[in-house]
Amino acid sequence: MLEFFEKIPLIGKVPFAKLLLVVGGILTVVGFAAYLFNYAALNFGGFFYGIPMLLGGLAFKITELKPVPITVEPTAAVEALRSTQATATQKEIFKDVTRYRYGERAHLATALKFLGLSPTDEERPELIGIYETTIDESYTLVLGFDSPMVKFATWQKKLGKMDQFFGPGVRLVLEETEEEDMVKLSLIATPAAAPLPETIAA
Numbered sequence: 295m296l297e298f299f300e301k302i303p304l305i306g307k308v309p310f311a312k313l314l315l316v317v318g319g320i321l322t323v324v325g326f327a328a329y330l331f332n333y334a335a336l337n338f339g340g341f342f343y344g345i346p347m348l349l350g351g352l353a354f355k356i357t358e359l360k361p362v363p364i365t366v367e368p369t370a371a372v373e374a375l376r377s378t379q380a381t382a383t384q385k386e387i388f389k390d391v392t393r394y395r396y397g398e399r400a401h402l403a404t405a406l407k408f409l410g411l412s413p414t415d416e417e418r419p420e421l422i423g424i425y426e427t428t429i430d431e432s433y434t435l436v437l438g439f440d441s442p443m444v445k446f447a448t449w450q451k452k453l454g455k456m457d458q459f460f461g462p463g464v465r466l467v468l469e470e471t472e473e474e475d476m477v478k479l480s481l482i483a484t485p486a487a488a489p490l491p492e493t494i495a496a
Contacts, residue, residue, distance in 0.1 A: 317347055359395040365438065366425035375433040376426060379483040381463040384435045387481075391424055402437075409452050409459060417443035419477065429467070433483040442475040449477055 368376070391401045401421045403412065412418035419441035427434050441449070449468055456466055460481055467480040 357396045357398075359398050359401065361393055362391040362401055362421050362424050364392060364425055365423040366427065368426040372426050372428055372433065375428060375431075375483075379433040379485045380435075381483060383460055384433070384464065384481055384483065387437075388424065388426070388435060391421060405459065409455055411441075411444050411449065411452060413444075419444050429480060429482050432485070435481045437479045437481070438471075439477045439479065440475055441477045446470045446477060449479075 387402070395401070399415060400406075400418060403418065406412040406418055419439040421437060422440050423438035425436050427436060446468075453466060453468060456479075460466060463484055464481045465484050467482060469478040469480070470476075471478055
């Protein structure tokens with residue numbers, strides 16, 4: 295059910311739980327007011343639609359996962375490279391982590407578990423920022439993780455597995471930042487070289 299709702303574009307861009315709570319709350323109040331003033335039609339409509347929407351909003355709020363902040367706005371040059379170089383994996387990661395999600399505890403939780411970087415929920419690194427840039431004139435997606443329980447040496451040991459997981463078409467660069475417990479993972483597009491022009495026989 296939650297997967298179905300996530301496929302609706304608007305839900306990923308707005309806090310759907312809040313929307314349901316506001317609309318459901320208004321309709322429920324209208325229903326109570328109509329009951330007190332004996333307006334049967336409004337009374338029925340307010341309760342029939344308002345209470346289920348209110349309860350639905352509460353359920354969504356409990357399972358809501360907020361979008362990861364975009365820490366640097368992309369330049370026009372980056373946006374141009376995105377359209378020509380970004381891989382399907384890069385696009386999917388950016389789309390998934392920058393929208394509201396429901397029924398998940400953390401962004402990229404499944405990926406981190408598969409890579410052996412999430413021994414438990416408590417130890418799992420947290421994705422706290424994302425941005426797009428260029429490295430060596432190639433489109434790059436940068437993921438910033440707060441990783442106090444999984445040390446940088448462990449990340450380095452998983453580089454080979456990460457190459458397979460995030461590939462093909464990208465190379466990975468891991469960096470230990472000056473901020474304590476911060477790990478930066480850059481996914482750099484490696485577009486295929488353009489074919490050489492055919493030689494025209496004299």
